[in-house]
Amino acid sequence: MHTSGEPTRIVVNGYPELEGGTLLEKRRCARDKWDEIRMRLMREPRGHAEMYGAILVQETELTRSGEADIGVLFCHNEGYSTMCGHASIGLGRFLVDTHDLNVFPRRNGLVQDPSTGFVTLRLHAPCGIVQLSVPVKPDGHSDPTRPVSFLGVPSFATARNLVVEIPADKLWPSLKATGRSTVTLDVAYGGAFYALVSASELGFPYGLRGATTVTELDHATATLKALLSPRTELFVHPTEADLTFLYGVIVTEVTAQQRETGICFFADQQIDRSPCGSGVMARVALGVAQGRLRLGDTCEYDSVVSLLHGESGYGFRGTAVEEREEGVIVKVDGRAFYTGASSFVVEEHDALPNGFIVGLPA
């Protein structure tokens, strides 16, 4: 599937049983014991450097307790993430549409709200429960003309107006041209930790649509990620050590009242083609912390791809729904579409069984 242009390759069959009782233990098992499967599905020639995946996990500690309907592990060019909004939106449609009980045993237990026509399903992601609301047509299939929405895990800001000094040998031309050697940014959590920095702060006065090159953006965000990642005090998750790391850097640009564009560099400098749902959770939580957004406020988020589709409804919307002690509950909505179904093989004599990414060691 794709969500505003960002792919989600949903693994529905053939993946081995993961050891471990909890989803986070299963995530470690996937990483430590079966990572070649991720590489084969994400990398060339079966995938590409920007591929994204979702591995369905039938049983977790929260499906056993009845708090979730199915588990998922998200994966990408570098490893396994803790939250993914664009993939959750695609999974919402897919899980409602699949009637194969080997793929989704709890499909028949889903309840459709007759008043709204939406089916609710609870996805257990490594960061916690993502509660999806999927619009359904009278024939019981998901409705591609209306957005899927989800309520994310409590999201919060961990640093505001953080000044980062850029070493002279790492300065990029647009920042050097400003005469500055510092960048001021924020850090927030939306199921994963992001550094959030405006395009103008990086030295791009005309924002993301100006003469900004992806190469310079890539260098700037990779530099910031390398400088910030060792500062783990910025990414402390209240309960899970597995979630304590900087996942991405999002370059933002306010384009109108409660409307933003952004480009998210995540994992090994992958670029999210979607507005990045977990990033939207983090950005809304930051907006509430800064007093820019109040409960009930909705902000529109575009990506460099959804901007190309001028019509509305191709970006994501983020709404601050509830403020809890642990953080802000954000509702995110967006649209996903099917792109096809595939089967993949690796023959015994294939000299590149785990694929490759041009420019990176195999």
Ligand SMILES: O=C([O-])C1=[NH+]CCC1
């Ligand atoms: O939508 C999302 O949260 C993300 N898409 C790719 C990285 C995270």
